[in-house]
Amino acid sequence: DVKVTQSSRYLVKRTGEKVFLECVQDxxxxxxxxxxxxxxxxxxxxxxxxxxxxxxxxxxxEGYSVSREKKERFSLILESASTNQTSMYLCASSLGGxxxxxxxxxxxxxxxxxL
Amino acid sequence: AQTVTQSQPEMSxxxxxxxxxxxxxxxxxxxxxxxxxxxxxxxxxxxxxRQEAYKQQNxxxxxxxxxxxxxxxxxxLKISDSQLGDAAMYFCAYRRGGTxxxxxxxxxxxxxxxx
Numbered sequence: 532d533v534k535v536t537q538s539s540r541y542l543v544k545r546t547g548e549k550v551f552l553e554c555v556q557d558x559x560x561x562x563x564x565x566x567x568x569x570x571x572x573x574x575x576x577x578x579x580x581x582x583x584x585x586x587x588x589x590x591x592x593e594g595y596s597v598s599r600e601k602k603e604r605f606s607l608i609l610e611s612a613s614t615n616q617t618s619m620y621l622c623a624s625s626l627g628g629x630x631x632x633x634x635x636x637x638x639x640x641x642x643x644x645x646l
Numbered sequence: 647a648q649t650v651t652q653s654q655p656e657m658s659x660x661x662x663x664x665x666x667x668x669x670x671x672x673x674x675x676x677x678x679x680x681x682x683x684x685x686x687x688x689x690x691x692x693x694x695x696r697q698e699a700y701k702q703q704n705x706x707x708x709x710x711x712x713x714x715x716x717x718x719x720x721x722x723l724k725i726s727d728s729q730l731g732d733a734a735m736y737f738c739a740y741r742r743g744g745t746x747x748x749x750x751x752x753x754x755x756x757x758x759x760x761x
Binding site: 535562564566571572573574575576579581589621623625627628631632633634635637638639640 | 652655679681683689690691692693696698737741745747748749750751752753754
């Protein structure tokens with residue numbers, strides 16, 4: 532079974548702090564994603580990566596950056612956390628290439644509270 | 647840009663009854679995939695069912711089936727013989743065909759299952 536592991540289930544940070552959210556997958560998937568989930572807004576894509584050291588902006592990249600130094604690991608970085616970044620963050624991975632079905636495998640989520 | 651609309655924020659169904667969750671989408675593509683994901687309370691998101699746009703036959707997975715109306719751009723999920731374990735948030739999602747990898751999600755429908 533695919534396993535996507537997010538390093539922290541719950542975090543509480545202060546405004547202005549730098550925050551790292553880590554995600555690791557164990558199935559050699561090419562694609563990795565960071566989504567943000569908010570009530571009434573569903574899931575919104577922040578960034579995704581289709582290869583090591585490659586990244587593409589999603590729909591709401593402002594205030595975030597990402598890093599993918601190894602295929603299995605995709606990190607989301609909040610350079611200076613703000614209260615409007617309080618949210619649930621979901622990491623996901625999927626196979627790449629032509630003909631892939633696009634099924635995403637999700638981690639359990641990281642609930643971030645910024646005070 | 648593709649959009650996915652779920653017009654029912656909440657639904658309720660009695661155990662053993664049938665419920666249908668609605669989803670509409672907007673796209674100019676002819677090749678795409680549609681998904682229904684389930685997010686149980688405090689648990690990770692999992693795939694329920696997938697539909698390829700080029701297939702006319704509606705997908706079925708045990709008690710879960712879809713009604714895919716391509717011309718109307720509608721993709722509803724029917725849950726038969728509802729069980730307590732079906733209580734969850736359900737998200738409809740769209741992915742363009744080819745090598746595209748990112749999914750666009752709707753805002754979700756919270757399903758309650760009552761005795």
